[in-house]
Amino acid sequence: MMSIGLGELLVCTVILLMPILAVVGIVLLVRGTKQKTDFGLNLSLPTGCPKCGAPLPTIRAPKNARQLLWGGWTCTSCGVELDKWGRERDRTS
Numbered sequence: 001m002m003s004i005g006l007g008e009l010l011v012c013t014v015i016l017l018m019p020i021l022a023v024v025g026i027v028l029l030v031r032g033t034k035q036k037t038d039f040g041l042n043l044s045l046p047t048g049c050p051k052c053g054a055p056l057p058t059i060r061a062p063k064n065a066r067q068l069l070w071g072g073w074t075c076t077s078c079g080v081e082l083d084k085w086g087r088e089r090d091r092t093s
């Protein structure tokens with residue numbers, strides 16, 4: 001009689017789920033890049049602040065957890081928060 005342990009079951013589940021997670025990740029990335037959401041990849045850096053036109057630093061120094069996670073800038077000139085696409089972030093969200 002064949003028996004399977006909980007650990008084996010867990011490993012099997014993870015191995016089976018990996019390609020699904022990878023596909024979901026790629027779909028999110030591609031869709032995010034097209035629709036410019038937080039999941040997207042921005043390969044062309046925004047040139048300046050949309051509000052005051054000040055140039056943005058190439059090397060990002062995250063000012064908060066959201067910037068660390070999703071990227072983005074805080075304009076050194078006017079203090080506006082920008083997302084990775086160089087758009088002004090809604091402060092309420």
Ligand SMILES: [Zn+2]
Binds near residue numbers: 077078
């Ligand atoms: Zn600015």
